[in-house]
Amino acid sequence: MEQINARSIFSPATGFILRGGFDWTCNPYLGCSFGCSYCYAMFLPQNRRPKEDWGKWFAAKVNAVQVARAQAAKVAGQAVYISSVTDPYLPAERSLRLTRGILEILIERQPRLLVQTRGPLVTRDLDVLRQFRDVRVNMSIPTDSEPPLERRWQALGEIRAAGVPTGICVTPMLPLEDPTGFARRLTQFRPDVLVVQDFHDSKGGFGADTGPRARRLLADAHWSAEDYRAFVEDLQKRLTVYEGEKGFFPPGF
DSSP states (O other), X not given: OEEEOOSOSEEEOOHHHHHTTOOEEEOSEEEESSOOTTOSGGGSTTOOSOGGGTTSEEEEETTHHHHHHHHGGGGXXXXXXXXXXXXXXXXXHHHHOHHHHHHHHHTTTOOEEEEXXXXXXXXXXXXHHTTOSSEEEEEXXXXXXXXXXXXXXXXXXXXXXXXXXXXXXXXXOOOOSOHHHHHHXXXXXXOSEEEEOOOOOOTTSSSOOOOHHHHHHHHHHTOOHHHHHHHHHHHHTTSOOEEGGGGOOOTTO
8 A cells, every 4th residue: 555645635527527417526545456357447547557457556645634624615515426536445444544534524514425436334434424415325236246246235225224325336237147136136226326337448549448357257258238238228117227427426416
């Protein structure tokens, strides 16, 4: 883990986050220790390290809470996306508590807050999240075939039980073992927002993309764009589904 000092902790929203209606992004960390092969963030300009090193490093903005205290007034009542180029609930957050510290400071300012994560550790901060009038926690659940994802489902249940709105992001959708069963589970849970997306493809340009390891996963599973489309069409018969960036909008929007 690298420790760095940040000059700012709230950055003006750009790209699909800006188009979705957000004003600011907040990233207590740079890089990511989860190392998901399908992560789009490794292709963004904020990642200045080799793409093949994604998941092997991260940096903690050790002064993030102090900077947030000094800058929080400018995000009061505005739409804030935590986090856009990292995960705010990396395992290191358990001890560093940077995300929690920022959230505690923001309570007084009451931004419209979206927390985007794959980390069940978010449930630790439910006592803080419940104090926001407009808030949603988006949890990444990209497939039905990885046992560790059960902890994320459990976290979603705890978040809902605490009265905090939930979103499920099947983004990007990985190959499914039982599409019908997965659609049924999503339908039974009925998140406040459900987002699905096929793999990113920047067609060689800048921006979000999908790495070769993830593309090999599709090929090995014989999962095609037609399989993705069939699943989405079935899901749309059951509940409201947002595709791609249309699903990333602030609470209270």
